[in-house]
Amino acid sequence: MLAIVLRRLAFLVPMLLGLSMLTFLAMHLIPGDLALLLVGPEGVRDPTVLANIRREYGLDQPLVVQYGAWLAKIARGDFGDSLRLRVPVLAEILRRLPITLELAGLSVLFGVALGGPIGALAALRGGGWAVLGRGFAILGVAVPNFLLGTLLILLGARYLPFIPALEYVAFGDDPRRHLLGLLYPVVALGTGLAATIAENARAAVAEALYLDHVRVGRAKGLTERRVVTGHILRNAAIPLITVVGLQAAYLLGGTIIVETIFALPGLGRLALSAVSLRDYPLMQGIVLVVATMVLLANLAADLAYGLADPRLRAG
Amino acid sequence: MAAPAPTLARAAAQGLPAAARSGRRWRRPNPELALGALLLVLLVGATLLAPVIAGSDPNRTAPGLSLAPPQAGFPLGTDSLGRDVLSRVLHGGRVSLRVALPAVGLALALGLLLGLPAGFFGGRIDQVLMRLLDLVFAFPAILLAIVVVAILGPSIPNLVVTIGLIYAPRMARVVRAPTMAVTARDFVEAARALGASDARLALRHVLPNAASPVIVEASLALGQVIITETALSFLGLGPPPPDPTWGAMLSENRAFMSFAPWTVIAPGAAIAVAVAAFLMLGHGLRAALDPRGRS
Numbered sequence: 180m181l182a183i184v185l186r187r188l189a190f191l192v193p194m195l196l197g198l199s200m201l202t203f204l205a206m207h208l209i210p211g212d213l214a215l216l217l218v219g220p221e222g223v224r225d226p227t228v229l230a231n232i233r234r235e236y237g238l239d240q241p242l243v244v245q246y247g248a249w250l251a252k253i254a255r256g257d258f259g260d261s262l263r264l265r266v267p268v269l270a271e272i273l274r275r276l277p278i279t280l281e282l283a284g285l286s287v288l289f290g291v292a293l294g295g296p297i298g299a300l301a302a303l304r305g306g307g308w309a310v311l312g313r314g315f316a317i318l319g320v321a322v323p324n325f326l327l328g329t330l331l332i333l334l335g336a337r338y339l340p341f342i343p344a345l346e347y348v349a350f351g352d353d354p355r356r357h358l359l360g361l362l363y364p365v366v367a368l369g370t371g372l373a374a375t376i377a378e379n380a381r382a383a384v385a386e387a388l389y390l391d392h393v394r395v396g397r398a399k400g401l402t403e404r405r406v407v408t409g410h411i412l413r414n415a416a417i418p419l420i421t422v423v424g425l426q427a428a429y430l431l432g433g434t435i436i437v438e439t440i441f442a443l444p445g446l447g448r449l450a451l452s453a454v455s456l457r458d459y460p461l462m463q464g465i466v467l468v469v470a471t472m473v474l475l476a477n478l479a480a481d482l483a484y485g486l487a488d489p490r491l492r493a494g
Numbered sequence: 495m496a497a498p499a500p501t502l503a504r505a506a507a508q509g510l511p512a513a514a515r516s517g518r519r520w521r522r523p524n525p526e527l528a529l530g531a532l533l534l535v536l537l538v539g540a541t542l543l544a545p546v547i548a549g550s551d552p553n554r555t556a557p558g559l560s561l562a563p564p565q566a567g568f569p570l571g572t573d574s575l576g577r578d579v580l581s582r583v584l585h586g587g588r589v590s591l592r593v594a595l596p597a598v599g600l601a602l603a604l605g606l607l608l609g610l611p612a613g614f615f616g617g618r619i620d621q622v623l624m625r626l627l628d629l630v631f632a633f634p635a636i637l638l639a640i641v642v643v644a645i646l647g648p649s650i651p652n653l654v655v656t657i658g659l660i661y662a663p664r665m666a667r668v669v670r671a672p673t674m675a676v677t678a679r680d681f682v683e684a685a686r687a688l689g690a691s692d693a694r695l696a697l698r699h700v701l702p703n704a705a706s707p708v709i710v711e712a713s714l715a716l717g718q719v720i721i722t723e724t725a726l727s728f729l730g731l732g733p734p735p736p737d738p739t740w741g742a743m744l745s746e747n748r749a750f751m752s753f754a755p756w757t758v759i760a761p762g763a764a765i766a767v768a769v770a771a772f773l774m775l776g777h778g779l780r781a782a783l784d785p786r787g788r789s
Contacts, residue, residue, distance in 0.1 A: 432634025
């Protein structure tokens with residue numbers, strides 16, 4: 180197992196290099212003069228100013244040289260300075276990251292807690308539960324996070340006025356209000372995940388019903404309850420780890436919208452403001468950090484899968 | 495009517511490989527496929543007939559009728575500028591389809607271009623391409639879309655190209671897997687022995703038999719692309735005014751929604767119905783086309 184972990188971790192190095200290359204290329208292949216972008220829409224169009232900017236950012240160098248210089252700085256933790264906020268990019272990202280991770284983490288818990296049972300019941304009970312499971316799997320996706328968030332604010336203000344909808348309170352200031360303030364954002368972000376989990380849980384449980392050891396368990400005379408919890412659900416839970424891991428990109432993308440709707444000061448909202456302000460170094464830093472987190476989440480899910488399935492642990 | 499159908503289906507399926515030739519699947523009712531197709535016909539019909547159904551111009555403002563509740567002449571009420579909500583929802587549907595259909599078409603074309611050779615030839619090309627796609631999947635689609643659209647400028651052609659490029663890797667992966675499986679089958683080997691060229695093998699023998707999952711994915715992708723487009727419009731990065739879009743309607747009316755809920759419920763319902771229709775069509779097609787998908 181240790182060998183597998185080490186091999187996967189070693190493979191991470193070329194993957195991260197690839198990510199940095201894609202991020203760099205994506206930003207540089209976009210049509211338009213980067214120097215003009217860097218001065219900003221209201222900046223001067225004076226040729227000497229533009230020439231200075233090109234020299235300062237190395238834009239007059241060949242692309243390979245530019246990439247090398249950029250990568251060397253990134254490796255030292257220097258992501259450059261934000262053009263608008265006038266602070267180091269990495270510091271600002273790290274300052275905003277905890278709230279985004281909290282939102283995403285709670286959304287995963289919500290998604291598993293809601294989608295898992297719906298999917299399992301749809302497979303085990305069939306009938307009305309199966310119809311409900313299908314309906315939830317469709318509607319959970321068809322009502323996207325920004326629509327669900329809007330509806331939650333609309334309905335919440337009318338029927339649940341004690342839940343703060345559009346304020347953010349730091350955990351240290353008031354833990355209760357902090358968590359209440361995250362309730363709607365978590366529901367808005369986690370419901371789509373719950374729909375995906377419900378659909379996969381249904382398929383996994385339906386498949387586990389016919390496994391040999393389930394039949395053996397029944398033949399041994401175990402109670403139906405023991406068979407379901409001990410034999411079926413435990414087997415069905417393992418593939419769900421992968422499903423959740425693969426949703427990391429979707430979840431982090433969703434935080435951009437959900438944080439914007441609910442005015443949460445996280446990385447997602449920072450991403451949107453960086454884009455609308457054309458804060459180019461900040462944009463690049465966020466894209467790279469988010470993609471790295473997705474890669475790490477996928478890797479963690481892979482390793483967790485290996486730990487959970489004894490057959491893979493041996494091989 | 496029930497008796498001859500399976501026979502016809504079986505006759506029509508004679509050309510298909512053995513695994514797909516079970517005529518039984520056509521007898522099984524497929525409510526999801528039927529409902530999805532019905533909703534789509536209604537949706538597309540309503541948007542095509544928008545001028546007839548809604549009557550008024552989506553951008554005409556009715557002075558003195560700001561945020562009016564549903565009434566004669568305005569079946570879904572008006573928005574803050576006194577514009578007809580029904581007309582705007584129907585014309586917004588046109589915009590969504592004008593983005594989604596060509597974007598998925600582009601993604602499909604690029605996906606075939608990448609996925610078909612990768613699955614057919616395998617080997618080194620395939621390995622490199624798949625590792626590259628793994629990397630691309632690490633970037634959240636909406637983040638890429640926001641960055642690219644913000645820099646290129648929001649317009650319908652830019653949205654089509656951006657969304658099409660973002661969905662292309664997904665399509666490539668969906669094309670590759672069945673291509674690989676079909677290429678390994680005996681009848682392809684037989685055609686090769688008869689002297690068919692690689693291009694003929696890939697396009698005439700492999701592709702038609704690998705098409706089912708691709709068709710399913712295209713339908714599901716249409717739903718996803720509508721979500722992406724409406725999300726971008728919601729964030730102010732969609733097609734620019736005066737084109738009405740569902741996402742922009744939702745965000746610009748949020749300020750009034752507590753006393754004029756119809757202004758957000760109408761575009762919201764339109765988004766949900768449109769996406770659900772494509773998802774149900776996709777799931778329904780999967781059940782109908784893949785014999786293993788019936789559970």
